[in-house]
Amino acid sequence: MRVAKAFFEKAKISSGVRIKLHKKIPHGAGLGGGSSDAAATLRALNQLFETKLSREELAKLGSTIGSDVSFFLFESVAVCKGRGEIVNPTTVKKRLSILLLKPAFSVSSAWAYSRWQDSREIPGILYQPQNFDGQSFLNDLERPVFEKFVFLAHLKTWLLKQAEVGAALMSGSGSTVFAVMRDHADIDLVAKRAREELDPEIWTCASETI
Numbered sequence: 775m776r777v778a779k780a781f782f783e784k785a786k787i788s789s790g791v792r793i794k795l796h797k798k799i800p801h802g803a804g805l806g807g808g809s810s811d812a813a814a815t816l817r818a819l820n821q822l823f824e825t826k827l828s829r830e831e832l833a834k835l836g837s838t839i840g841s842d843v844s845f846f847l848f849e850s851v852a853v854c855k856g857r858g859e860i861v862n863p864t865t866v867k868k869r870l871s872i873l874l875l876k877p878a879f880s881v882s883s884a885w886a887y888s889r890w891q892d893s894r895e896i897p898g899i900l901y902q903p904q905n906f907d908g909q910s911f912l913n914d915l916e917r918p919v920f921e922k923f924v925f926l927a928h929l930k931t932w933l934l935k936q937a938e939v940g941a942a943l944m945s946g947s948g949s950t951v952f953a954v955m956r957d958h959a960d961i962d963l964v965a966k967r968a969r970e971e972l973d974p975e976i977w978t979c980a981s982e983t984i
Contacts, residue, residue: 777812777839778819784835785825802880803945806842813846833861851984866983867908871955874979875933875968877925879949886915886947893918899927906940906954919948925973926951932972936937938964 778793793815799807816832819825827835829847836843837859845854850863895901895917903912920927926944929951933942938959945952955961965978 777815777836777843780817780835780839781816781819784831785819785823785827787823788827791819791822800876800880800950802882803876803950804881804883804944805828805874805950806846806946809840809842810846812839815840816843816847825878831860840914849861849984860877862911870983871944871959871961872981873939873953873955873961873964874945874950874964874981875929875952875976876950877929878977879923881919881923881948883947886919889918889921890915893921894926896927897940898975899931900934904941904943909916909941909954911943911954913943913945918941918942919944923949929968929972933964936964937968 775793778791782788782790785838795811797807797811799805799810801807807955813832813836820827820832833844833847833959836847837857841858842854844859844861845852848861848863851866852962853862853864854860855862899916899920901916903910905911916927916930928946930942933939933951933953936953938956939953940956940960942951943954952963961980965980967974968978
């Protein structure tokens, strides 16, 4: 709703639209669900009203609503700087198979960022960059989040012990943890094992990088 109002103000349009949202990504998962919804709304309104705003103009508008909105407007792997609003599209060598796992609880992004400066590492948990298949995986927000939500630290450690997993990391500010799978690994089997050994109610989703 906020991004739609901002769009109409920018485009000087007095009419409106009715928006119906079908949510498929869990709330508070650290997957950018809200930001991607906002970006999709901007693209749809720009096309519907034929305003022909450039992607850069939409990105600037989106950044006033949320730091991650700009990233989703580019629909590409990207390096983001600043608050996330400076987007530099890039490429990866090949598609990676990713398993997403999210427990029932959520993590507030604002809370995670507010606790980062004074947070401490939990002994025995891997926080250092992981190098796998030509990519480096690191998330500084694991430190404050793992301090309070210890299950996520346990989930990451468990994933790294699975033979099918090449790297594991918390996504964004959590509470999703993702596993980068090795070639020809059975992703459904790892998801089944996680439900059996960790949490029978854990949400899982098999996906690929673009």
